[in-house]
Amino acid sequence: MNSQKTLRVGMLGCGVVGGEVARLIIANQKDLTARSGAQLDLVKIGVRNLARPNVAKELLTADLDSIVKDTNIDLIIEVIGGIEPAKTLILEALKNGKSVVTANKALLAKHGAELFAAADKGGVDLYYEAAVAGAIPILRPLRESLVGDHIQRVMGIVNGTTNFILTKMDESGAAFSDALAEAQALGFAEADPTADVEGFDAAAKAAILAGLAFHSRVTDSDVYREGITKITDTDVAVAKSLDLVVKLLAIAELTNEGKISVRVHPTLISRSHPLASVREAFNAVFVESESAGAMMFYGRGAGGAPTASAILGDLVAVARHRVSGGLGPRESDYADLGIAPMGSTKTRYLIRLDVADRPGVLAAVAQTFAKHDVSIQTVRQTGRGDNAELIVMTHKATDAALASTVSDLSSLDAVKDVASVIRVEGMST
């Protein structure tokens, strides 16, 4: 290549992911140049704490604002995470005509529309493959490869921490608290695990996936969210006995009424479902579309190197556009579909009840389901002295009907406890 173009890159943040991105930009400069058509020079890294032993001192600055205002910088990588100051900095960068690559799912799920509008106005790219499922190429397939198809459903294991915990519970019979402690000891869960175990992280990703799949604007506040903290070792054991496994799934699907049902909750799936074999901290996204049928994308969902791989892929893409003209696809929200209320969402359910072991109890329980039009597929009763455990698998019913059923069951004299209610997916009826 003659008259090599040079593009100058500024990075906001330099934690585990940022450090790896910086290392790779320098180590792989030749390849990145050949692949993007421009020499990519990392010229500034903005960090709060300037003590970074693995990064050349002269690159570091504590003045992050100076990076997004630097007229010599062409491309920005944002790996600070969180809402502020990331949002203000990215908006400023886009306004100043810099393309931005970010891994910030929380920000995109909350303020995506504002950011995409700013990218449009600035005539620049905003890329974010690393925001969902780390290294797994999933956003580009959804927004480019499958753009000629009609996606019907996306179901993903998009949070490695919770999948690690649920895998441990499934494979060793551990209680939630012990599995969480193991995940923390191994660095798969943070000291405050709330964002992961309560499903906030997965909900942000669900919003991003739903928006891309259904060409509509979906934010984190549209996502129904339920974490895994109430899943017990008994739930996991019962699931196992039924050849099912508990996974925390991010689900986005088109309802029969043409709305988007988008939710994150513990979900029972058959052990023969492709998602069932996704173990430990791995991620996978299962996509069903009208023409292409069922697909699955599997790989590492987090970690410095995998996330850096996704960021560098985006960096080459936005650099290419700088060199040869054009821009990536803009936000696509033309379909403008509404969000289905959770109450109208239909799934199957597995309900575990502690009941008195005496005649007429099963009839009373069955009547309660029937009253709310919830059809029972199977019932298993196990005696326990004076009590019995009833395990009920339903056919598909709305969330509202199921909630009313559970409420009525709780007030039945013979029902000591509604021990658990878990949704079941991946089966047809």
Add this chain to the structure above:
Amino acid sequence: MNSQKTLRVGMLGCGVVGGEVARLIIANQKDLTARSGAQLDLVKIGVRNLARPNVAKELLTADLDSIVKDTNIDLIIEVIGGIEPAKTLILEALKNGKSVVTANKALLAKHGAELFAAADKGGVDLYYEAAVAGAIPILRPLRESLVGDHIQRVMGIVNGTTNFILTKMDESGAAFSDALAEAQALGFAEADPTADVEGFDAAAKAAILAGLAFHSRVTDSDVYREGITKITDTDVAVAKSLDLVVKLLAIAELTNEGKISVRVHPTLISRSHPLASVREAFNAVFVESESAGAMMFYGRGAGGAPTASAILGDLVAVARHRVSGGLGPRESDYADLGIAPMGSTKTRYLIRLDVADRPGVLAAVAQTFAKHDVSIQTVRQTGRGDNAELIVMTHKATDAALASTVSDLSSLDAVKDVASVIRVEGMST
């Protein structure tokens, strides 16, 4: 959108895939317009036989050349397949400034360089996601999502016919000929199954995958090819007893010497490998890269609707470029890596020998392996009257060393027959 742009589409060929593409372009016009930014009008379809009951008569023409020369046509879809007349027609279309979407793996694997050069010269796009693994987005992830990473190995089940046959042999113990007959009866294999069962189809796809993964020019003639016609029910049963499964894999990997080993052959993999659970006519591509680690892409590899999904995704992409400027990534062959001779390729092997059951035979066999520096991992001997069956699993050895070993084994007095030699992949040593 105001002042809607219209792009006129011509299609070459109208078989199972083309018919579905035509139907979807018309049925989904609103969505395709919103997603591409242009109204896509299918204006001409070139076919040899004009009797096409499902396509509007006025679209059909037997003069295919008139389509690629029509100055009113902007985009061409090629679904004729084969080398000629597809090659001449595509070159003419590219020369005339039309972007082309094709599913033609055979043509790309043989004449890719010439076609890409013509696209470059014409300043237009040449897209071909449907050429490998049907509906599964794999080419775009390789050439865009992973462009900032270093891919080390690609292993794919990219031929549905052979995977269907091998699945039947594995699950029911059927002989190759019976499984082939079943595949033919169900429409999964053609009357003349040569292209599939002898690995020609997979070899074309292997060449395309290798070229993209390693940024080098790879053609079908670079691919070592071995089909599945010699795989017996005994091979499959022995594999099963060792917790292995036989798959026809397309493999492209970077050798320690920085060359590309690219090959298609029956391969034994562990039943716990993600590719092992890919059944029947499904396809999957397993990718290992430096930063992202292991990934797998799974879905339908063939059929009218899945292939049409990939073609329409490409059609929207090339239409977008027409509307908003820019072009997709060009051919990337800067790395210019050489092809490793098959003799230098290292894998493990499972060798099945019929030997005389007498003292000293195992020693003679073991000595023959040792003479060629092929290290044995395990040997299993089963008596059969005067004869015995020896099943030898080796550590990694070069193909050349293994071939010499087999040749020497054949000439040993005590060896009645080298019943089979199958390569083993997906294990580390």
